[in-house]
Amino acid sequence: MTGKAEQLIEQKTANNNRSRYGSQKKKYKTTTKPQTDYIVLDFETTGFRAGADRIIQIGALKFINHEQIEYFNTFINPERYIPPNITRLTGISNEMVEWAPTIETKIGDLIEFIDNLPIIAHNAAFDMSFLYALDNLEGIEIPAYTVIDTVKLARKTITATPNHKLTTLTKYLQLEHDAHDAIGDCLATAAIYQYCTNANDPHTA
Helix, strand or coil, X not given: CCHHHHHHHHHHHHHHHHHHHCCCCCCCEECXXXXXXXXXXXXEECCCCECCECEEEEEEEEEECCEEEEEEEEECCCCCCCCHHXXXXXXXXXXXXXXXXXXXXXXXXXXXXXXXXXXXXXXXXHHHHXXXXXXXXXXXXXXXXXXXXXXXXXXXXXXXXXXXXXXXXXXXXXXXXXXXXXXXXXXXXHHHHHHHHHHCCHHHC
């Protein structure tokens, strides 16, 4: 493949990612450096386009020395219709969020919960795009977090699976997984992160 062809493919991929996950400038930084204290974060949403679609559930777990000490879990009223395919996927209906708080009233609580800890997410670009689409909402600035993507870690550590979707990895690792529930996905992501971290730590071999 020529260099020009590679550049065209990379540009097309970048354009697709911007279209799917929003076009805001990337504010966070990524790392693969192992962490012992962290937040595992997951959003359920009305669709896949940050900025156009809205969050309907926030799930977050706080880990200190790899031990879960606290959780943050709330439905969010997206102030728009939840499509039937999203209800089938997540189990979250329009009726379930009718009296839930709006994101404007909960984003400050989430930022306080995260504090200055790094964030771990599976397919982090998706969750981060929705998080940073809220930047300056109601005057609240989303901090420039450090983020670890468990998809990238799993690709290096778990090579026997056909893909690295969360459901595929949890089945491979024989983990209980309440899929497409924000807290269920957080618990699965945390288990995958700890598995990958231990697998790459020579002191645990």
